[in-house]
Amino acid sequence: MTTVNSGxxxxxxxxxxxxxxxxxxxxxxxxxxxxxxxxxxxYFWLILPSVLLLLLINGYPLVYAGIQATHDGSLxxxxxxxxxxNFSSVLASEAFWKAVQFTLVFTLVGVFGSWAxxxxxxxxxxxxxxxGGLFKxxxxxxxxxxxxxxxxAWNWLVASPDSPTAKLFTAFGLETPLFLADPxxxxxxxxxxxxxxxxxxxxxxxxxxxxxxxxxVYEAASMDGATRWQQFTGxxxxxxxxxxxxxWILMTIFCVNDFPTIYLLTGGGPVDATxxxxxxxxxxxxxxxxxxxxxxxxxxxxxxxxxxxxxxxRQIRKSSVE
Amino acid sequence: MSTVLHSPAAPPAGAGQAPAKExxxxxxxxxxLRGRWWRFALILAVTxxxxxxxxAVVVLSLLPAQASTTTGLTLENFTGAFEKTLASTWLANxxxxxxxxxxxxxxxxxPAGYVLSRGKSRAVSGYSLxxxxxxxxxxxxxxxxxxxxxxxxxxxxxxxxxTIVYVASTMAVATWMMAAYFDSIPVxxxxxxxxxxxxxxxSFLKVVLRNxxxxxxxxxxxxxxxxxxxxxxxxxxxxxxxxxxxPVGVQSFFQQNATDWGSVMALAVVMMIPPxxxxxxxxxxxxxGGIGGSLAGR
Numbered sequence: 001m002t003t004v005n006s007g008x009x010x011x012x013x014x015x016x017x018x019x020x021x022x023x024x025x026x027x028x029x030x031x032x033x034x035x036x037x038x039x040x041x042x043y044f045w046l047i048l049p050s051v052l053l054l055l056l057i058n059g060y061p062l063v064y065a066g067i068q069a070t071h072d073g074s075l076x077x078x079x080x081x082x083x084x085x086n087f088s089s090v091l092a093s094e095a096f097w098k099a100v101q102f103t104l105v106f107t108l109v110g111v112f113g114s115w116a117x118x119x120x121x122x123x124x125x126x127x128x129x130x131x132g133g134l135f136k137x138x139x140x141x142x143x144x145x146x147x148x149x150x151x152x153a154w155n156w157l158v159a160s161p162d163s164p165t166a167k168l169f170t171a172f173g174l175e176t177p178l179f180l181a182d183p184x185x186x187x188x189x190x191x192x193x194x195x196x197x198x199x200x201x202x203x204x205x206x207x208x209x210x211x212x213x214x215x216x217v218y219e220a221a222s223m224d225g226a227t228r229w230q231q232f233t234g235x236x237x238x239x240x241x242x243x244x245x246x247x248w249i250l251m252t253i254f255c256v257n258d259f260p261t262i263y264l265l266t267g268g269g270p271v272d273a274t275x276x277x278x279x280x281x282x283x284x285x286x287x288x289x290x291x292x293x294x295x296x297x298x299x300x301x302x303x304x305x306x307x308x309x310x311x312x313x314r315q316i317r318k319s320s321v322e
Numbered sequence: 323m324s325t326v327l328h329s330p331a332a333p334p335a336g337a338g339q340a341p342a343k344e345x346x347x348x349x350x351x352x353x354x355l356r357g358r359w360w361r362f363a364l365i366l367a368v369t370x371x372x373x374x375x376x377x378a379v380v381v382l383s384l385l386p387a388q389a390s391t392t393t394g395l396t397l398e399n400f401t402g403a404f405e406k407t408l409a410s411t412w413l414a415n416x417x418x419x420x421x422x423x424x425x426x427x428x429x430x431x432x433p434a435g436y437v438l439s440r441g442k443s444r445a446v447s448g449y450s451l452x453x454x455x456x457x458x459x460x461x462x463x464x465x466x467x468x469x470x471x472x473x474x475x476x477x478x479x480x481x482x483x484x485t486i487v488y489v490a491s492t493m494a495v496a497t498w499m500m501a502a503y504f505d506s507i508p509v510x511x512x513x514x515x516x517x518x519x520x521x522x523x524x525s526f527l528k529v530v531l532r533n534x535x536x537x538x539x540x541x542x543x544x545x546x547x548x549x550x551x552x553x554x555x556x557x558x559x560x561x562x563x564x565x566x567x568x569p570v571g572v573q574s575f576f577q578q579n580a581t582d583w584g585s586v587m588a589l590a591v592v593m594m595i596p597p598x599x600x601x602x603x604x605x606x607x608x609x610x611g612g613i614g615g616s617l618a619g620r
Contacts, residue, residue, distance in 0.1 A: 042522040043441055046433035047449065050493060053430060057464065057490030058456045064467035121368065129362050137605055138369050141376055144601045146551040148569040149590040152576055153375035156382070156583060164378075196372070257460040260553040264573065281462050286558070291466065298463040309458035313451055 062302065069296040074289055086296035095272060096297065099280040103256060106191055106276055110255035111248055113195035118202025119244075123236070125203075126210055136207075143200035151264035154193055155180075183273030186266050190274045194261050198254065202247055209243035210236070242316075249312050256305065277301055379594070383587035399584035400592070409589055411564050412571035416550060417596075419481050419567055423488040423549035424542045427496050430489065431541060432534075435500025436526050440509070457494035465558050472559065479561040487559070488549045496541045503537025504530060539607040543600060550597055568593045 069086055073079025090096050121139060125132055142150065158165045158179040166176050179189045213236065221231050237244070259278045262268065268275035268283060275283070277297060284294030384395040387402075403409055438450060468487065469478065477483030507530055515525040531538075556570045566574070572589045579585065601608070 039522050040443075042526075043437045043446075046523070046526070047437045049430045050434035050497065051449070053490050054452065054456060054493060057468065057487060058459070060471070061464035061467035062459070064470070065463050068467065121365070124361055124365055127361055128358060129365060130358070131362075132365075135365050135369055137602065139372060140601065140605070141598065142372060144547065144597050145376060145594045146553075146569055146597065148551075148553055148573050149379060149594045150375055152572075152586060152590050153379045156378060156587075157375055196375075253458045257458075257462075259462065264553065278460055278462050281460075282554075285462075285466055295463070295466055298460055298466070301460050302463045305458045305460070306455055309455050310451065313454045 065295050065299055065302070068291055069299045070292075072292050074291050079292065082292065086292040087300070090293050090296050090300070095275070095280065098272060099275050099277045099297075102187065102274060103276040103278075105187065106194065106258075106262070106274075107252055107255040109191040110194040110198060110258075111251045113191070114198035114202045114251060115206075115244070115248065117195060117199040118204075119206045121199070122203045122206035122210055123232075125207065139203060140200040142196050143198070147197065147260040147264060150197065151193070151260070154189075154265060158189060180266055181270055183270055186270055186274050190262055190265055193265055194255065194258065197261055198251060201254075202251065205243060205247040205250075206240070209240040213239045246316060249309075249316070253305070253309070256301070376594075379587050379590045382583050383591045385584065387582075387584045399588035403585040403588040403592075406585060407575050407589070408563055408566070408571065409568075409592065412566050412568045413592065415481060415566065416568040416593075419485050419488070420546055420549040420596075422485045423492065424545045426485070427489045427492040427545040428500075428538055428541050431493060431496035432500050432531060432538065433526070434493075435497045435502075436504055436530060438497060438501040439504035453494040453497060461491060461554060465555065469558060478559055479565050480559075481565065484552075484555050484559050484567070485549075487555050488545075488552065491555075492545045492548050495544060499541045499544060500534075500537055503534055503540070507533055536607045539604055543604055543608050546600055547597055 070081060070083060071079040072082045072085070125136055125139075129135070157163055160166070161176055161178070163179075165179065170176050177185060180186050217235055217239075218231055221235060226234065256276075257278060258276070259282065262274055262276055262279050263282070266274045268279040278301070281294045281297040281301075284290045284297065286294075288294075383399050384397070386393065386396045386398060438446060465487075472478045472480075472483045475483075477486070511529050511533070512522075512525045515529045516522070520528065551569065552567075553569045553573070556567050557573075560566050560570055563571070563574075568589070572586070572593060575589065576586050
């Protein structure tokens, strides 16, 4: 049994969702309208638990966060209203902009690095390879294993001067690198770690998109003398473009909001070189106990993400109607 | 993006199948065979490099400590780690929280996904947008206000508290996954049961849900991974050692005993066995590709 989603194929065939493929029950007008009323009522009850949960766990805190961001309180004390002071102090601080910068780098590398690796492996696994099925499962492990486990393993591999990687560098006569102590190297290591954790997700997304590409298109192209690279840029990329776009969006969201990948490997250091916005907000609230500025950072991220994600969502919907 | 298939057992459905079969019958040229082994070597090398950190965890957990007299491989790190720490309590906590999250999130997401799949009104598409926006928000924004709310309700340092947060954070993706699966079930099945006098709710339970085991499993795996692997929510809401889940417990032990690699890695192995086991047993049901289609489809 496979999970088949008709969304895309439906869109490609030019049929509106819930349209022709899904006729209303035709059991006489009276019965149909009676059923329709019952349907709406049932739908209401079916979706209610989910809506309540979202309002309580996501909606309410959002409103409360807005209140906290404009007060100078702490975790236990609500504090006084200070207007936009928290926002202006955050926006004026150098550390905030450094965190913005790192978040951008981390996200760009995370999204495109994991996409490139994931797509490459998906393409490779699409061909016939001995034990291909086993590799597909093994390559998913970095995504399946808890971050606490993999960050511990990476720490052992790279952290100290007598870690295996450092020894390897020394054995080749190179300078012993301080992967997590040097600001630039630490940033590189964290980004690599993120790619390592995330590429299986992109591999799954790409593999899913590739199964919908008809093999005969490639056969026709190679008969016309198209090279492998031309087939890739001329067939694979355009035919999977929409799904690629969606996977970029999802991965961007995952990267911007990522906390454990960074925090567990470096804790945001050295000298804040790997502090992303989420880590910055977390440290403000739970280590410096400055709830107001910390929540203000999270709130700024929230507003940006709401605007961006609404726009992207519209874009996805529009592209599927074409 | 009709399907995600990383299951060796299931061949890709539809268009790609016929040519693949044809090719199988054709004799493989020597160059084709050589290409296949080159690709095998390449993927073997990549997989080996990718798995180094995970392999290191396993090996280190089995090597005896330097002070120990045992040679060869040993399980003493495991017995030692369970004696030194509250690992058995943490393990039980993690299992309880994860199972509760899985059950509740499927129970809440399945009906919502059904409405998302079958509903046509503006309210339904509005709800879909709401899910997408909620999914894109940093969890840190809700964590601080929730901490204060939960403190008043006695849910801080409480397993029920983090379970509620986990269920809420699975909601968007779980609903999309369920909806994506329900999309593949023909509406005519329900219509037939309506004509037989079945209510809408009855047909959802007896006809749709009963035929959706792969969709339910896929959602359950997702919820399992999220709850089992989470660190951020647990570190914020859990305060005392005996309430910790495995990730927080192991991390706190690691921070205090950074050189006791044997025990740390033994606990790490304990932590990664359940997700690997679940994934190995059920991975053919797991599909993330549906999420994309589900997002785009309505």
